[in-house]
Amino acid sequence: MPKKFLTVSKSKDVIPKILSLIDLPIEEEEIDIENALNRYTAEDVVATFDSPPFRKSLVDGFAVRSVDTKGASPGNPIPFKLLGEVHIGTFEHRRLNPSETFFIPTGGAIVDGADAVVMREYTEIHNDEVFIMKEVSNEENVLPIGEDIKKNDVILERGERITPRKIAGMRNFGVKSIRVIKPIRIGIFSTGDELRDEGPLKQGEIYDSNSYTLAAEAKQDGFIVSRYGIVKDNFESIVSMLKKSISQNNVTFMSGGTSKGNFDFTVDAINSLGKPGVVIHGMHLSPGKPTVFGIASRKLIVGFSGNPLASFLVYRNIVRTIIFKKLGLKLKKKVIFAELSENIPSRKGREEYIIGNLINKDGKNIVRPMFSESAFISPLLYGDGIITIPLMSEGLEKGERVVFELW
């Protein structure tokens, strides 16, 4: 029969404790921006000039001195002399004199002397004369220099993930290459004599899912994964795989063998690798209480519960937070308030994670908790995100607003 947990810690204590005990290599490399999608910047990226760098027209129309349009209307068209057309990407060096105009397309550079643009809809052209039928004010339809982004504004902070939109922002300033953080390596294996990788199951056996799921989560976050599959549930096999994984990776995840009859192997195996060994031995979390954190040579070893739901939630909420913080990466979560569709009972003194479905109805964001046993897989398949119930809550009531993290 298993021993009881040695210690049970709060997740908010676990994170700083582990951070102080581990090292992760923070290495940088310079890559072409074309290959930078989903990487993390190793540097703040700043605007190298005011954007836009010149005054631009906001419309297709005619650049004018606004004073010359005073009183213009459909009943009182005012004639202007058309000097020509400004082309996108070129700059017109002639200066406007009174009652002169240039055609400027949207985005075109405003000619000197002009202070406004009249939309083409309010004009009529006869030969080289343009009749303006609308009065415009100073700066109307003109985009000032630096109105969008000022020189030296930070457009990407160190540690931000590079999205297509961030690429748009960097390319606006001509960025061709960028320093990014090299991904760390994570070794992952599952333990358990009941685990099968494929083929028919005997009674009581299950398929290994955690080594695949944790690998996919870690890849999604941009890390390099070595998945070692299933390891036999005995001290020697676990120690041998731990040694291999630690030598080849920066972090090791193992799953299974943390709460059951084989619990001792995991703890003993980690402890056999040297001090400090197992430093966290159970958390005030549901699901995910039987999670083990160990350290060998300042490298992190996480022993996840064999339960897929628990290991997924502990990775998402605790382990990746530790790794991101240690590397200085920014974790951007999509968090909203949503209204609970029903009561959630909870036990005071443990943090709880419940997967929920988001329902958009009658202008409301409603979250329906997917109550489940911890061995269920359906919340992972069909859920939309995670409700967190704080440590000291005694439960949440129907209609209450809760914090919901969309995944």
Add this chain to the structure above:
Amino acid sequence: MPKKFLTVSKSKDVIPKILSLIDLPIEEEEIDIENALNRYTAEDVVATFDSPPFRKSLVDGFAVRSVDTKGASPGNPIPFKLLGEVHIGTFEHRRLNPSETFFIPTGGAIVDGADAVVMREYTEIHNDEVFIMKEVSNEENVLPIGEDIKKNDVILERGERITPRKIAGMRNFGVKSIRVIKPIRIGIFSTGDELRDEGPLKQGEIYDSNSYTLAAEAKQDGFIVSRYGIVKDNFESIVSMLKKSISQNNVTFMSGGTSKGNFDFTVDAINSLGKPGVVIHGMHLSPGKPTVFGIASRKLIVGFSGNPLASFLVYRNIVRTIIFKKLGLKLKKKVIFAELSENIPSRKGREEYIIGNLINKDGKNIVRPMFSESAFISPLLYGDGIITIPLMSEGLEKGERVVFELW
């Protein structure tokens, strides 16, 4: 000066029209599930057995016949004969007789004859006797067969994107390989003599951002991208690049040259490739009105506005919808209701997209529209998602609930 648009279409008409005129190859391949992250399934995946496949214990405790626990309490402990321990992954073939018990860890298979499990917290062990101090009812702490997922339940629909959570679900059923849809190829280039890829800018010049951003968006969606960079703004160069891209790709994106002085080149170049040529020539959209859809040999050519914000929004809201629909892929958007922080004026008769910031405050989801000129890049850099203003709306009011798509 540019010609006016030939026709201006509503986005809801554009999508079915284009779908009827184009072909995309829907090819499948079988891959290892380990490499399936972010691919799209080519088949429904169904549960091959009831899950869980056997009755399981929900707790660490002692399997009993519930009738034998009647009246048990701390003041009235009832003795049971301890027959042994069920190990995870094994199945105990002995059957419980009255007042016998087995220890079962969480997740362990319930022994025949037992109909409930007493948590170890309510027991005391003395040699081979277990004293039960709590009455349990029939099925208490027992997870029935198939309680999570029933055999033949669809766990992944065709066209769904494969997330780490879907991998967990498939691995529960031992899925080792999966048929996925082969990614299509998209060729992308920018046109415009004002565009530079790098180096210092002359007055009026800008850096090419669209070919990079559209490439990143398309890659994020799982397509294979050939980015051809900047093409000279003349008929011959555009035709030559279009021919090359069409021969090498399933879809071609070009950006720029749709609204400005060079508009005609785009339209003429597409039309020169054969019938039907340009089929959509402007949309009732803001930003993104000057978007061109052309067809050559039933292959789609999209002429995006040179404006990064417009081309991004048109890709997100129109073009990817077309491609996903044609391939039968499911587009999962994270959509919520949010309260507007201020009025948004709009012109009736055009659909508008406005980028916004989501602010979680006092239990409310508030969206602050980032009013911007269409040439702005800051909404892409700093926004959180997209507010859509319907075609016939005359604007939205402060405090109104709007649909907000988080990106």
